[in-house]
Amino acid sequence: MTVLSVRNLNIDIPTGDGDVHAARDVSFEVGAQELFGIAGESGSGKSVLSQAIMGLLPSARIRGEILFEGRDLLKLSPRQMQHLRGDRIAMISQDPLSSLHPFYTIGQQIIEAIRTHRKVSSRDALAEAIDVLGRVGIYEPDKRVHDYPHQFSGGQRQRVMIAMAIALRPALLIADEPTTALDVTVQAQIIALLNEMRRELGTAIIMVTHDLELLSSVADHAMVMYAGNRMEFGPGDAVLKAPSHPYTLGLLQSSPNQETKGALHSIAGQPPSLLIEQKGCAFADRCPAVMDVCRNQRPPIRQFEDGTHSLCWLEEKASKALTPAQATPEQTYTPDTSDIVVSASDVRLTYGGRSLFLRSSGVEVLKGVSLELARGTTLGIVGESGCGKSTLARIIAGLLPPSAGDVAIEGKSIIDLDRAEWVETRKRVQMVFQDPFGSLNPKRRVGSIIGDPFRIQNVAKGDDRRNRVRELMELVGLNPEHYNRFPSEFSGGQRQRIGIARALALNPSIIIFDEPVSALDVSIQAQILNLIAKLQRDLGLSYLFISHDLAVVRHVSAQIIVMKDGQVVERGATQELYNDPQHPYTRELLAAADPNYRNVGGAPGSMISEGTVHGA
Secondary structure, eight states: OEEEEEEEEEEEEEETTEEEEEEEEEEEEEETTOEEEEEOOTTSSHHHHHHHHHTOOTTSEEEEEEEETTEEGGGSOHHHHHHHBTTTEEEEOSOHHHHSOTTSOHHHHHHHHHHHHSOOOHHHHHHHHHHHHHHTTOSSHHHHTTSOGGGSOHHHHHHHHHHHHHTTOOSEEEEESTTTTOOHHHHHHHHHHHHHHHHHHOOEEEEEOSOHHHHHHHOSEEEEEETTEEEEEEEHHHHHHSOSSHHHHHHHHHSOOTTOOSBOOOOOSOOOOTTSOOSSOTTGGGOTTOOHHHHHSOOOEEEOTTSOEEESSOSSOHHHHSOOOOOBOOOOOOOOTTSEEEEEEEEEEEEOOOOSSOOOOOEEEEEEEEEEEETTOEEEEEOOTTSSHHHHHHHHTTSSOOSEEEEEETTEEOTTOOHHHHHHHTTTEEEEOSOTTTTSOTTSOHHHHHHHHHHHTTOOOHHHHHHHHHHHHHHTTOOGGGTTOOGGGSOHHHHHHHHHHHHHTTOOSEEEEESTTTTSOHHHHHHHHHHHHHHHHHHOOEEEEEOSOHHHHHHHOSEEEEEETTEEEEEEEHHHHHHSOOSHHHHHHHHHHOTTOOBTTBOOOOOOOOOOOOOO
16 A cells, blocks of 8 residues: 655755755655655755655645645645654654753653643653664663653664654654664664564655665665655665666665775765756766766666666666776875884773762773784774774874873873873874764864864964965865865865864874765775875775774774673674674674675674663
């Protein structure tokens, strides 16, 4: 049974610069119990399409039909749409923390959703809230229902959002990037939960994501969007394993995998401006198979035997017509592995402790972690949220003092340094953070942001500083002419390049990358990973690389350590650890990241159960 039918949908959004053509002639259907995936780069129209279905684009001009259970949503009044939202159509947002009110308990918020659409008492609504929290795997739901959002981990908050969404048993659930930036184990739990939901409740699910590997393993049907156009559509396996459109093929080739060696393939160029009406194919300027007709005429919709539909002038599937992209061989670079630039020995950290009013031994976050980083190499650090990865990175960077143990940078202990010594040591160690926009001051120009290390360390002034900043911008692939632009005027990938340029300003020997590509599209991710590798070869940099994406860690790291509960449970050379993991937890991580994973050394990893994390 068809739950949602979108037909020839066109969306134009008025702005001060003109109309943004956010969707152009998009059609698809979603059946009951189906998981329908929508993929594409940022700005492709995925989220706008979801907002149109939810009736959240009041100022947009929308043409076409959005039929939900036989009713055209575009013809309903705002009040009628308000009754449908939450009751029959629900949505899970990408960032659960910003979607949950910090001043109210999660129980109060679920109760509000229930009582808005149904006439039930507060007591009955509370019982339903406890029940639904238990069903989504929240431990001790009768107690946790009275907790606030900040008392839950990221994965738990996403479960709360799902609980709120399914409390009224909606017919359609829209999940907008529900697993972005989550650990692989939590990601697997969320996907399993969505699958259970559609089987038990018959709910149709639309999942918007840029994770093509994830989508290929769960989607019944998939649609790939680009610049507001439906470029490809069909069964999930066919679309994401044997793509028909060059754009889909380019996205898949940008993702790191076990076979990828050397520089990753990335799609050249940038998506076109949606302010400009496209006469031909929107992907023409970036397509490796572009023909003259592509630039002048809108492509036809071609249907192939496997059920895929492609908006393309190519008469055969792109996966057959185009030569697979080959990774660019990396230039020979032999690091000096005998020169240890970072050495951590039995590092421990305890938060809290005994005080006059609180008799407590505190919370032990790190429990004796040791590691070594050789010059010119990359050490990957993996593990679930809360295992101590970022805390360890901050200790090595000198941002947190350890409770015990020692950390040496280039042979010199950083414990108990005086202020002058710290100023000098901090030049050698820099960090690049997960959220490039959150780590950049939106009110300051990019030239000033990149030049801050020079100013703070009193290294360069005036024209000398400006010239050095422009050199850094060019080094990381930014246009030096954009020196006076603000962060909001750059794309996500460009903002991450700004963060890297700032980290390089003082010629450090060590850079700590904390989830640097987790929120980026796969094509942009490939560009940043290639840049990181090039800088290491050219400048002899040493990296600590923290990530929950095991494919990325495998691609960039020579050595890997696996952390759990503040301890290192396994370490070793990358390929050896992936091919023959020894610790059960490592096997569970690999199994959660790849449903097809099997390890000869042990049984397939089972689903890691939802934790019992309490506190902020």
